[in-house]
Each structure stands twice: as C-alpha cells, then as structure tokens.
Amino acid sequence: MSARGLLWIARASLRADRRGAIVNTAAACVGAASLVLFLALGLGVSHAARRMFPAEARLVDVVPGAVSLGGVLGGGQLDDGAVARLRALPGVADAWPRLALRVPLAVPGPPRGLDYNWPPGMTVQVPVVGVAPGLVAQDLRGRPFVDPRDGGPIPTVLSGRLLEVYDKTIAPAWNVRRLPPGISLVGVEVPVRIGFSIVPQKTEARVYDGRLVLAGLSDRVPLYMAAVPLDTVRRLHREYGKSDQGYTQVTLLARRPDDVPGLVAAARRMGFAVDEGERAAAERVGTVVLVTTGALVLLAAVMCALAALAIAQSLSASIRGRAKEIAVLAAVGAAPADVRAIVLAEAGIIGVLGGAVGTLAALGVAALADRVALGLLPDFPFRPETFFAFPAWILLLGIAVPAAAAVVGALAPAAIAARVDPARTLS
Amino acid sequence: MIRLAGVTKTFRDGEQALPILRGVDLEVAPGELVAIVGPSGSGKSTLLYIAGALDTDYGGEVTIADVPLAGLSPTRRAALRNRAVGFVFQSFNLLQGLSALENVMLPGMLRRDGTDRADVRERAADALDRVGLAAKAKAPPARLSGGERQRVAIARAIFTRPRVILADEPTGNLDAVTGEGIISLFGELARDGLTVLVVTHEERVSRAAARVLHLHDGRLSS
Structure with a gap:
C-alpha cells in the first residue's frame, strides 16, 4: 500500500469513529501542551536567570x-x-x-x-x-x-x-x-x-x-x-x-x-x-532551574506516557469493535502488515493533530500567564518580559513526542488488528 | 478460474474435531456462474473463503486465477485477493465512514503500484455507473437502500477488474425484486468472462446459475 493510500484509509477510519478520535486527540493534546509549556517555562526562566547572573562558563x-x-x-x-x-x-x-x-x-x-x-x-x-x-x-x-x-x-x-x-x-x-x-x-x-x-x-x-x-x-x-x-x-x-x-x-x-x-x-x-561569588550564584540558580525544569518535564513525560496508555486502551477497544471492518479490508486486499500500518497511521495522525493543538494551546497559555504575571509583579531589575521561551525545537518536540507516544501506544492494538482472522470474522 | 482439489476443513470445539469439508473438488471456468447450495452450517461460506484465499487453515489444493495458493505469503495472498478476487457479502460489509464512491475506491487505495488517486476515483465512478448508482456516489451507506448497498458492494468487487467473483448469500438481505436485479448483474459479469461462484440457499439464485452444486455432509454433488 502506498503512503498516500495508507493515510487515506487511516483518515477514513478516524472519520468513522469520530468520538474515539477526538478523545484520543485530546489525550495527546494534554500531553503535548504540558510538555511544551513546562519546557518553555524552564527555558524562559533559565534565560531570565542568565540575564541576572551572566556568569561565563569559561x-x-x-x-x-x-x-x-x-x-x-x-x-x-x-x-x-x-x-x-x-x-x-x-x-x-x-x-x-x-x-x-x-x-x-x-x-x-x-x-x-x-x-x-x-x-x-x-x-x-x-x-x-x-x-x-x-x-x-x-x-x-x-x-x-x-x-x-x-x-x-x-x-x-x-x-x-x-x-x-x-x-x-x-x-x-x-x-x-x-x-x-x-x-x-x-x-x-x-x-x-x-x-x-x-x-x-x-x-x-x-x-x-x-x-x-x-x-x-x-x-x-x-x-x-x-x-x-x-x-x-x-x-x-x-x-x-x-x-x-x-x-x-x-x-x-x-x-x-x-x-x-x-x-x-x-x-x-x-x-x-x-x-566564586557570581559563578556560585549563577550555578545555584542554574541548578534550581534545571532541577525544577527536569521535574516538570518528567511530569510532562508521565502525562505523555499516560496519553499513550489512554490511546492504547482506546484503540484496543476500537479494534475489537472494528474487527469486521478490518476483515473487509483484508478481503479487498489488505495484508496483515497493511492493517498494522493503518492502525499505526491512525495513531500517528492522532498524535500529530493532538501535538499541534496542544502546542498551540501551550502558546496561548504562556501568553496568558505572561500577561497575568506582568500585571501582578512589580517592576524589578531584570524582570523578564516573558517567562517562556519557544525555540523551534520545542515546537517540533511538542508535535513529535505525542506522535511518537501515540504510535508506541498503538503498537499493541496494531498487532491485535493484524491478527484478526478475516474468514472467521466474516462468517 | 477456480480449482479446488481434495479440500478439507475441520473446526475444533475443545477436544472435539468437527470436519466441515471432507475432500471437496471443484472447478469453475471463466465465464461460468456456479451456485453452491446447502443448508445453514453446511460449510458453504467456509468453502467460499478458502476459494478466496481468506482462509488459510485447510487441507488440499486451491488455485485461483492460475495461482496456486500453497506456500503464498500473507502479503502475496492479499495482493492476489486485491488483484484477482472480488467478494460480495450477504450483509454488504461497506465501511460506514466512507461514501459509496470511497467504498468502491478502497481496493484501489490498497494497491502498492502507486496508482494515482484521481485515476482510482475515476475507475470507481465507472464501476458505480456500471451498477447504476452513479447518482449516489457521495451518499454514505447509511442513506442507501439494501439493494443499493449491495450494488455498491458489487461495484467494489468489480472495481479491480478481477477474474473471480465470490458471493456469499448476496440476495439474503434483499427483497425479491431487488434480488432479481442483483442476480441478473451476476449473470452479466459471467457473460463478460468472469468466474462467478455464488453460495446461497435461495432457489432464485440457483436458477440463474449454469451449474448448481449441493454441499452436503462436507462434500459437493451435482
């Protein structure tokens, strides 16, 4: 099956189960939003700390x-x-x-x-x-x-x-x-x-x-x-x-x-x-930022893993309900590898969509948080204009990680789908 | 052409073996419409799925469209189904998320030969036109009558210009008039040179067939 055909069939399958697709996309979206937001916050605070303590590493x-x-x-x-x-x-x-x-x-x-x-x-x-x-x-x-x-x-x-x-x-x-x-x-x-x-x-x-x-x-x-x-x-x-x-x-x-x-x-x-006065201060702040960011990213990773589990569970249930549809695909020429690829492509689409929406949501939440914080905080030296940094790699990660998590979560359901016996299912 | 030689099939119920086919020999030539009749549970559908390379757990030899199935990998079997076999089911088995046209396009989209989507769409539209449903191309299956759904299923089966059509109780869910229309469509396909094998328990279908075979006690007889 060509990549175009694969995506066409995967999209059609998602259309057929809109509700499941929306729930799974929402799960991926939450994972992506938390990951992007926490990473951007860590990076933004780190930039602010470096402005305040510009110690050179050399x-x-x-x-x-x-x-x-x-x-x-x-x-x-x-x-x-x-x-x-x-x-x-x-x-x-x-x-x-x-x-x-x-x-x-x-x-x-x-x-x-x-x-x-x-x-x-x-x-x-x-x-x-x-x-x-x-x-x-x-x-x-x-x-x-x-x-x-x-x-x-x-x-x-x-x-x-x-x-x-x-x-x-x-x-x-x-x-x-x-x-x-x-x-x-x-x-x-x-x-x-x-x-x-x-x-x-x-x-x-x-x-x-x-x-x-x-x-x-x-x-x-x-x-x-x-x-x-x-x-x-x-x-x-x-x-x-x-x-x-x-x-x-x-x-x-x-x-x-x-x-x-x-x-x-x-x-x-x-x-x-x-x-080591300034260096120590910079290192202390850097360590605090690193540890905090690490903890938040770990939390986001856990959320992504939970999203992957939710997608796995939802897709498994969906596969059980779509056994006949899978058997029909087999009857018209889908090999087990095609069926596996279709399920993985569905998960990939869900992950990419969820990741994109989640990343946009993170951008929105960050803008809102900045606005609120700047309204509440006094004007002190080195007060950052933003507490978040969104380099391109974070945005890409916001899409790639949920997509990868969704595909990993779909491995087991895809294997189940590929094992559907069309003759027995259609009888 | 379909050729089955000494085909056996046994189901297992726990420790108990239940033989359902006990050495079936069958040959259906191109341009021939053959009906297999028999009571429910006699193994008609099982025979059809073996003949269509969907069921691989059997004994004996099967050849479809000059390709022996023995030793074929799952991918090659799938490619053979896609290229040479068209299935028509009693319950239509259309995908609900797709329109009538998209259901017909499905075998084309599964192909690995990089066929252009516009070409697939055009051929699917031709197939729908052939079964008289060009006007319903965009309709989802839920908005079609039983007869129309079966026509869409037939359009999907003939989309790849297969050499073999396998139909499992194709008129079982249709009223008499609609059923007659479907039966005559199978007759047309046979006259066009396709090998058509229909399993049914309805007499009206068997009346249209060139040959009628009875499946009883796991064996075929005239």
Whole structure:
C-alpha cells in the first residue's frame, strides 16, 4: 500500500469513529501542551536567570588567598610573575589582571544631556577597577581602550546590567527619570573629580577634574564598578604615590568549560583563592532551574506516557469493535502488515493533530500567564518580559513526542488488528 | 478460474474435531456462474473463503486465477485477493465512514503500484455507473437502500477488474425484486468472462446459475 493510500484509509477510519478520535486527540493534546509549556517555562526562566547572573562558563576569577602558604609555594601576591604562571597553566587561553583604583574618584554631576536623570547637587563616589583591554575587547567593537596620557577622557566600561538596575532601582530611589528607551550611552562623557572622596578625610591632597567617556558595556565588569584601562590605574597610583600591592584579581579564560575545575584546583594549589561569588550564584540558580525544569518535564513525560496508555486502551477497544471492518479490508486486499500500518497511521495522525493543538494551546497559555504575571509583579531589575521561551525545537518536540507516544501506544492494538482472522470474522 | 482439489476443513470445539469439508473438488471456468447450495452450517461460506484465499487453515489444493495458493505469503495472498478476487457479502460489509464512491475506491487505495488517486476515483465512478448508482456516489451507506448497498458492494468487487467473483448469500438481505436485479448483474459479469461462484440457499439464485452444486455432509454433488 502506498503512503498516500495508507493515510487515506487511516483518515477514513478516524472519520468513522469520530468520538474515539477526538478523545484520543485530546489525550495527546494534554500531553503535548504540558510538555511544551513546562519546557518553555524552564527555558524562559533559565534565560531570565542568565540575564541576572551572566556568569561565563569559561571564566575563573583568581584572587589573593586570605591565608596562604603562597610565600613558600611561590603564590600569595598576584604580581606579574603570578599572572605569567597562571597564564602558563594547561587549559588557560588567556589571563587578564585587574587592579582596584586606590585613589578616590567622584562624579559631581550628570553626564552631558542626561541632567533629568541626576538629582540636583548629588555627587557619587565611583569604585574604579583597572582591567586589561583583552577582558572587555569583545564588547568594545574596536573602540579604543587605552590610557589617555594627554589628559583626555578616560575610556570606561560599565556593566551592561547597571543600566537595568539604574532604571528599575536607582532612578526610582533618586526620584528621577529613567533613561530614555533605546538610548545608546556609548560615547557619553561624564565629569569626574580625581582624588575627591565623599567620605570625610579620604580626599587626597591633590584633586583635579577629568572626564570619563563610556567606551562600552560588558558583563565582564562588576555590577557597581567602572572599568578603566589597567595603565590608567597604574598611572594614577604613581601620581598619588600608592604602593604596589599586586593585582586585586586575575581573570583566567579557560579553553573549554571542562578545563575550569582543573584551573580552579591549580590556582588553589598555587596559594590563591577563587572568587566564586557570581559563578556560585549563577550555578545555584542554574541548578534550581534545571532541577525544577527536569521535574516538570518528567511530569510532562508521565502525562505523555499516560496519553499513550489512554490511546492504547482506546484503540484496543476500537479494534475489537472494528474487527469486521478490518476483515473487509483484508478481503479487498489488505495484508496483515497493511492493517498494522493503518492502525499505526491512525495513531500517528492522532498524535500529530493532538501535538499541534496542544502546542498551540501551550502558546496561548504562556501568553496568558505572561500577561497575568506582568500585571501582578512589580517592576524589578531584570524582570523578564516573558517567562517562556519557544525555540523551534520545542515546537517540533511538542508535535513529535505525542506522535511518537501515540504510535508506541498503538503498537499493541496494531498487532491485535493484524491478527484478526478475516474468514472467521466474516462468517 | 477456480480449482479446488481434495479440500478439507475441520473446526475444533475443545477436544472435539468437527470436519466441515471432507475432500471437496471443484472447478469453475471463466465465464461460468456456479451456485453452491446447502443448508445453514453446511460449510458453504467456509468453502467460499478458502476459494478466496481468506482462509488459510485447510487441507488440499486451491488455485485461483492460475495461482496456486500453497506456500503464498500473507502479503502475496492479499495482493492476489486485491488483484484477482472480488467478494460480495450477504450483509454488504461497506465501511460506514466512507461514501459509496470511497467504498468502491478502497481496493484501489490498497494497491502498492502507486496508482494515482484521481485515476482510482475515476475507475470507481465507472464501476458505480456500471451498477447504476452513479447518482449516489457521495451518499454514505447509511442513506442507501439494501439493494443499493449491495450494488455498491458489487461495484467494489468489480472495481479491480478481477477474474473471480465470490458471493456469499448476496440476495439474503434483499427483497425479491431487488434480488432479481442483483442476480441478473451476476449473470452479466459471467457473460463478460468472469468466474462467478455464488453460495446461497435461495432457489432464485440457483436458477440463474449454469451449474448448481449441493454441499452436503462436507462434500459437493451435482
């Protein structure tokens, strides 16, 4: 029998037993809807968590050990020698040192053109860290990130998440406007007072005006810090006579995520510590999301299995009631293999239809849930616009899994149908 | 052509063996309409299903349309039924989910030769036209009279242009006038060169047959 003939007969059989077909399609639909909804929810929440905790799987932040035998083992202070040794570890693609600026720096007023986003008269102390250009190069798109020795504006990189925090938390607290939607802050200059601190007695003897220019946004920069070129921090430390205390942190880029555990262990053996604050938070959230999604998908899989069982039971009953019809098919030329294929095709059609309807239902439920959630939840930083993600593979899975479950459920009924004895049934 | 040689069939009721056919020999030539008569339970239908390659649990030799059935796989037997045999049943056995035309199309849709659906539909329409039901092509079986349903069943049987027509009490559920029409249709088919074997217990059918054979005590006699 040709595939076209098979589908034609399967559709006709389903038409003859509309009620059974509808019940079976509904079972497949429930399985598909739950599977798609739970998978999309897990993926959507996972995306939201990654926005909130954008830890890169290949980065390891090495910091000086609090208590270490570094002096004996050659570790301890993060100087250039330590950076070279860390860079030489197997599995390290690159190593970027960071150095916290120990000279106070304050922003006395708003960036040009953003007066409405700044409370009048406010001065903000900005923690600054010097970073190797390689750390943020991927986010600068070719814009320069070098120390301006001529007194020009200092290129600065901020955390991409800071804008979200400003809009959702800082601006409401300051009672000022949020940033205009879609604004590109790259290139904006901010006046700064170098050497000035808002903390009493922390202002340096020499204070002078300068400018920061926003060179880019990067998730590799700490949330509440401004990153400037490492050479700028070194220069300011020299200007203000700050002693060399070594780097505050070295960020290692592993060649592969699998290399990270080995690098962490090696750094610890060298007497350094590993800052796992953000990574640990991201991993904890990731684990929670994974476990929750896994549980929900397991539940959906159970529902699909139950749908398959329901279809199996319903088709078995249907086959018993259609024995004469099957015998007639045999009389007009259907081989047992054809009969088996017809029953499986019926199940496949039911599964595909149920899967398609269930997937559409999941899309609808997700849209509704998003609407309700966004109406009820306060506007907090990184609040997702949607809690669901529907990549094409989930939609395909929403159709393929119920179809496969229905076909698996139909294996036994198909075997029963193929064993119908036409001569005895028609007698 | 149908040829049965020494065909035996035994049913089992628990430990007890009930022989129903005890060495049946039969040969029906192309263009011949043969009726087998006998009382209920005499094995007429069983004989018909053996002759039509539907029943495989028997002894003896059977040849249909020059094909010996011995050793044929289920798939080849099915293909032979599809290509060379047309069945007509007492209770019509039309599929309720299909229209009259679609019921006639059924053997065509089961074919493996990739016949175009439009071609199958056209040939099915021709078959319906031949039995005088072209106007009822779209009607479901439930809206047809008994005679019309049997005509649809005959159209389904002749759709594949078979060499053998096997009819099991084809007028058993029809009134006298309608039954006569069906019987004359079988006569036409035989005159067209088909081998027609009808099992019945009705005299009016046997009157139209070229030969009438009696099945009694598991054996055929003239």
